[in-house]
Amino acid sequence: MINESAVYWSRALTELTLSFHIIYATIGVGVPLMIMIAQWTGYKKNDEHYILMARRWARGFVITVAVGVVTGTAIGLQLSLLWPNFMQLAGQTIALPLFMETFAFFFEAIFLGIYLYTWDRFDSQKKHMLLLIPVAVGASMSAVFITIVNAFMNAPRGFDIVDGELVNIQPFLAMFNPAMPTKVAHVLVTAYMTSAFVLAAIAGFRMLKGSKHVYHKKSLLLLMKIGLIFSIAAAVIGDFSGKYLAEYQPEKLAAAEWHFETEGKASLVLFGVLDGEEVKYAIKIPYALSILAHFNPNAEVTGLDQFEEEDLPPLYIHYLFDIMVSIGMFMVLVSLLYVVGKARGGWQFIHSRWYRWIIVAGGPLSIIAIEAGWWLAEVGRQPWILYGLMRTPEGATTSDHVDLMLLLFAGVYAVLAVGSIVVLVRMFKKNPIEREIEDRHSEKGGDIL
Amino acid sequence: MTLEILGISVLWIFLFGYVIVASIDFGAGFFNAYSLLIGKNHILTNIIKRYLSPVWEVTNVFLVFFFVGIVGFFPQTAFYYGTILLVPVSISLVLLAIRGSYYAFESYGTRGGHIGYTLTYGVAGLLIPASLSVVFAIAGGGYVDLIDGQPVLNYWTLYTSPFAWSIVVLSIAAVLYISAVFLTWYAHKANDSEATKLMRKYALVWAAPLMISALGIMYEMKSINRELQSYGEFMVDVCDFSCLIYCHSRTHCHAEKVRTCSWAPNCSICRSLLCLWNCSISIPTVSVLNHLR
Numbered sequence: 227m228i229n230e231s232a233v234y235w236s237r238a239l240t241e242l243t244l245s246f247h248i249i250y251a252t253i254g255v256g257v258p259l260m261i262m263i264a265q266w267t268g269y270k271k272n273d274e275h276y277i278l279m280a281r282r283w284a285r286g287f288v289i290t291v292a293v294g295v296v297t298g299t300a301i302g303l304q305l306s307l308l309w310p311n312f313m314q315l316a317g318q319t320i321a322l323p324l325f326m327e328t329f330a331f332f333f334e335a336i337f338l339g340i341y342l343y344t345w346d347r348f349d350s351q352k353k354h355m356l357l358l359i360p361v362a363v364g365a366s367m368s369a370v371f372i373t374i375v376n377a378f379m380n381a382p383r384g385f386d387i388v389d390g391e392l393v394n395i396q397p398f399l400a401m402f403n404p405a406m407p408t409k410v411a412h413v414l415v416t417a418y419m420t421s422a423f424v425l426a427a428i429a430g431f432r433m434l435k436g437s438k439h440v441y442h443k444k445s446l447l448l449l450m451k452i453g454l455i456f457s458i459a460a461a462v463i464g465d466f467s468g469k470y471l472a473e474y475q476p477e478k479l480a481a482a483e484w485h486f487e488t489e490g491k492a493s494l495v496l497f498g499v500l501d502g503e504e505v506k507y508a509i510k511i512p513y514a515l516s517i518l519a520h521f522n523p524n525a526e527v528t529g530l531d532q533f534e535e536e537d538l539p540p541l542y543i544h545y546l547f548d549i550m551v552s553i554g555m556f557m558v559l560v561s562l563l564y565v566v567g568k569a570r571g572g573w574q575f576i577h578s579r580w581y582r583w584i585i586v587a588g589g590p591l592s593i594i595a596i597e598a599g600w601w602l603a604e605v606g607r608q609p610w611i612l613y614g615l616m617r618t619p620e621g622a623t624t625s626d627h628v629d630l631m632l633l634l635f636a637g638v639y640a641v642l643a644v645g646s647i648v649v650l651v652r653m654f655k656k657n658p659i660e661r662e663i664e665d666r667h668s669e670k671g672g673d674i675l
Numbered sequence: 676m677t678l679e680i681l682g683i684s685v686l687w688i689f690l691f692g693y694v695i696v697a698s699i700d701f702g703a704g705f706f707n708a709y710s711l712l713i714g715k716n717h718i719l720t721n722i723i724k725r726y727l728s729p730v731w732e733v734t735n736v737f738l739v740f741f742f743v744g745i746v747g748f749f750p751q752t753a754f755y756y757g758t759i760l761l762v763p764v765s766i767s768l769v770l771l772a773i774r775g776s777y778y779a780f781e782s783y784g785t786r787g788g789h790i791g792y793t794l795t796y797g798v799a800g801l802l803i804p805a806s807l808s809v810v811f812a813i814a815g816g817g818y819v820d821l822i823d824g825q826p827v828l829n830y831w832t833l834y835t836s837p838f839a840w841s842i843v844v845l846s847i848a849a850v851l852y853i854s855a856v857f858l859t860w861y862a863h864k865a866n867d868s869e870a871t872k873l874m875r876k877y878a879l880v881w882a883a884p885l886m887i888s889a890l891g892i893m894y895e896m897k898s899i900n901r902e903l904q905s906y907g908e909f910m911v912d913v914c915d916f917s918c919l920i921y922c923h924s925r926t927h928c929h930a931e932k933v934r935t936c937s938w939a940p941n942c943s944i945c946r947s948l949l950c951l952w953n954c955s956i957s958i959p960t961v962s963v964l965n966h967l968r
Binding site for chain 1: 732733735736738739740742743744746747748750751753754755756757758759760761762764765766768769771772773775776777778779780783784785786823824825827828
């Protein structure tokens, strides 16, 4: 029995929760690494500004982490509430990574608590800095384990099917499924990249608003360097993801690239609009799809013609692919120009107001790229909730009132979004960097610097 | 030991951990808000904040361990409970989200506090046990119909059930009582005599509604004839009672400065063991009671 309206609203509510959670989750995964790098830089260079950077980021991070935790709890339970049939089938297999994810978070939370509590209480800066390692590791491991669950949904392995039930479960085989390496790596580096660009956007914004403090310049350059490294890494791993898809989920790749006919020397379609089966106004890069899929310009790439209509994801995921890739490439360019310009010294435009605005836009743009990437990953797996085994409508709840719950959660997320933004803005407006440095010096009698 | 027994033991530990830590946590948040309203926050806020700040994420982790674990060990429950609990648990989730984030907003986001945030998380925290305890009432049976093989929760029966409401009242009273008793002990440990006195007063005040609602539930259980129906609730009651008796004796000991309960020192492991022990006796007790009835 399938309750059509419950399926529809369950998908809507899951999409809403994930789309909201992923913003805070991405920041939650990436920012601890930024804090660690800033503090390490400060320690190495013996520069108080970097230490303060770590401190201020950590202060804001606690707020976003709280929202990340509660929305993470929500999606954790919504898996069972909205997709009870799916959890009945797969719950036993994915319980281990879910459990480990919680444990990784637990680990992170404990050390984060100690780190925050022991500011200025350690004699040695180094010991205090070491506390950040478990925080950053815990945050990243949470992402690893939760992405493993998603990878399992894309490439289920490690069990036998007897009478429609998964038996003889080998949890580690299930965890190390073929989708896992590229997916986990892509999620991690894009989280680091996005966090760097979001923090850079804040620094850029403060500079546009007239702050001349050298603190912002230092932070901007550091973040642009980090962002550059991870945005290049994201592109490289994205390329590997294409090869994974070509091998294991060819229809997902074909739909994302609007590749209708199976052919060799396939060209990559960028942008464009779809008119029936005709692609209009697109940029076609010859051989690029064959290279993306198989590392070989002549290789044959499976097209949509090889699949039944009912097994195909919706074709609009191509737009999501475009958004994700163009923003990613754009950010590589923005950070590359900034870092090279800084190193060469001659390029004045990177200090101009319009370039600052581009850097400010980079923060929200990166978040949009993350959203587009996840929608691509999730919608691209349709019609399956568990690839090849269970279709999405079969996994959904049959219970009524899902639409009402959607409204309820939409209200809560709105409250959390507004609340967290208000708190963060107030927190840093009341205590700008100039004042914080002044306060510290008056407390310490000016013996630093 | 079969996998089922192992699984349920692990789950009970998680649930028990959650019930104890969360009761104290939610109650503390409420008392903090209440003291702010009646202008006694100078006595309580300090001691409550000192306790609350390190535990808030840990509490949540116990809950997540529990619901991840139950799906892992008993995948069938995902189907039955997942389907029928959509609305009740969604309400709990909303409250948990408000409580967790506003707690963080208040304690990390403001200097010197924010009365609106404090009240928000204090009240949300008190409603969470009320909304979660509905699960126990539903688990007892009688509120779910099987239609075409699909479980459907009968909201009206649940909403008009005095039994479910008694459980809700009990959960709130128990949270306030357990939390007050714990904070009495905690304030006493911190040599804060004024806070100790005030918390002790709250503990005594909340003991009465607690006992009345617990007795009410026992009475209602008598009138319900289905075999095993109240098994779960009864266990919860017994466990709650064991906590109460224990906490109470402890408060008493400390208040009188007589350490007669030396077998249960200030050690959380002993406390948990005691609770589990009570749990395990309650199982045969309930079976016997059921047969006698």
